[in-house]
Amino acid sequence: MAKDKISKRTFLKTAAAAAALAPVVSQFSKSAFPAPGGPANIVLICADDLGSGDLGFDGAGNPVRRPMRAGNPSISSRASGAPRIPTPNIDQLAYEGVRLTQFNAAGPVCSPSRAALLTGRYPVRVGVTDVLFPADKTGLSGAETTIAGMLKKRGYKTSCIGKWHLGSQTQYLPTNHGFDEFFGLPYSHDMSPLPLMRNCDVIEAQADLTTLTPRYTQEAVKFITDSKGAPFFLYLAHFLPHIPILTSAQFQGKSTFGPYGDAVEEIDWSVGQVLSALEENGLDQNTLVMLTSDHGPWYQGSAGELRGRKGETLEGGVRVPFIARFPGQIPKNLVSHGVASNMDILPTLARISGAALPPNPLDGDDIWPMLTGVADDVNRGVLLYFDCWNIQCARLGRWKLHVARYNSVVWGPAPAGGRLNLPLPKPELYDLESDPAEAYDVADANPEIVAAIQERINTSLPTFPDQVRSAWQKTQSLKVEDTPSGALPVLKSL
Secondary structure: OOOOOOOHHHHHHHHHHHHHHHHHHHHHHHOOOOOOOOOOEEEEEEEOOOOOOOOOOOOOOOOOOOOOOOOOOOOOEOOOOOEOOOOHHHHHHHHOOEEEEEEEOOOOOHHHHHHHHHHOOOHHHHOOOOOOOOOOOOOOOOOOOOHHHHHHOOOOEEEEEEEOOOOOOHHHOHHHOOOOEEEEEOOOOOOOOOOEEEOOEEEEOOOOHHHHHHHHHHHHHHHHHHOOOOOEEEEEEOOOOOOOOOOOOOOOOOOOOHHHHHHHHHHHHHHHHHHHHHHHOOOHHHEEEEEEEOOOOOOOOOOOOOOOOOOOOOHHHHEOOEEEEOOOOOOOOEEEEEEEEHHHHHHHHHHHHOOOOOOOOOOOOOOHHHHHOOOOOOOOOOEEEEEOOEEEEEEEOOEEEEEEEEOOOOOOOOOOOOOOEEEEEEEEEEEOOOOOOOOOOOOOOOHHHHHHHHHHHHHHHHHOOHHHHHHHHHHHHOOEOOOOOOOOOOEOOO
C-alpha cells in the first residue's frame, strides 16, 4: 500500500486504537502531579510572528548537545544546511526539555490566537475572531476564564508583561482577566497611538520601542525575584519580531540576518535573562518554562519547509515553535511529533497546578503525556482551522483537509467584488506526515479519509455560535470555477 493511501478498514482500525488509548491517557492526565515543593511556577513566553524556522535549534528534532548559556555557540543550521539565526539560550531550553514539531496556533493572526491560548477555547467561541484595533470597543469577554484567572484561584501570583491585544478598554485589560499586574502595550506596536501601560494607567503616551524588550525583561526578572514565596504565573508576551522591527541599541546590527535576526537574537537574550533569574532565585527546579509564538511569520522570517505565512491557514501561518522545560518532570532532549494546539496549554496547566478547570467547555486537551514522553499523542478529535468565522481546514491525525479558502491573499488587494471565503471546487487532502509543505493533494486516492473528516466537521457545527454556522452555510452556497488544487478559488460568474 502506498504511503499516502489508506483503506477504510485501516482508518477505522486506527480510530478504534485511539479510542482504546483514551481511558489510559485520561487516567494519567487526572493523576496527582508530583511537583516538589507544592504547585509549580509557570513561565509562558510568547513571541510575535516568530516562524517555525527562525530558531537556532533544529525543529525537526535533531539534538542540541552542548550547554549554551556559558558562552558556547549555538546550533546555527539544520541538518540540511539551511541557515538559522543563532539562539543559544532558546537552544539550551530546547535541549533541557521537549520540542513539539506539530504545535499549532488556533488562529493565523494575533488577537484570535492569543484569545485561544489564554482560554483554551476556539476564538469563535470567545468572540475574538479578528485583529483588534485601538478604536474597537470590544475585547475578550469577562465571562471567559483565562489561564491567569484559573491559577489565581489556586493561589498563584500572576503577571502579564508585554503585548496584550485582547481589548484596550479598561474592562478588557489583563487586570480584569485574572492578572495581578500588567506592564506593556494594549495592542500591536504597529498601531497608533501607542501607550505604555502599568495596570490600567498610561505611564508613557508613546512607548519607546527601542527600550521595550530590555524593560519587559527587567520587569519579568523583578516579578520572579519578588514571587519566591508563592507559586507564580508569568506571561511574557514579546512584541518582536513583528514589524516594524525596533530593537535596543545593543542588538541593532548584531545579526548577520538583518533587523529580523537582531530581533530574534534580542528575544533569545531575554530568554537567557529569565532562565538566569529562575536559577539565581533557586526556582528553576520547580518551574515549568514554555516558549511559543502566536502564529507564523509575516513578510520576513522563516516558516521552514511549511507553505504559507501569517494570515493564512496553511501550515506556515499556524504551525509554530513550542518548547517546554521542567527539570525532573520533562525528560531532556525529547521531541514529540504528536498534534497539539495552543488551546492545550490551559488544560495542561490545570493538571500540573491542581487548579479547577473553567466552567466554559474547553477545546484544548491535556498534553502532559506528550510533554513527558508517556504518549506520542493524545486522543483528540478533529482540529479546526478558522479564519474569522470561517472554517477553512480540519486536521485529523496526519491528515489535513482544506474545504474553503479566500479568493485573495490576506495582505494583497481585494479582487473585484470584494474578498470572499469560497468553497474549494473539491476538498484538498494533504498528508502532513510525508508532505508538511501541503504540496500534493491526495484526496482522490483517499476518499474514505475525506468523507470521515467532512463528517466530523458537520458533526461539530452545531456546537459553535450561530455566526460560524451562518458563515459555513454562506460559503457552501457560493459557486466557484474549477481551479487546480492549491489555487485561490474563483467565484463563478452568474
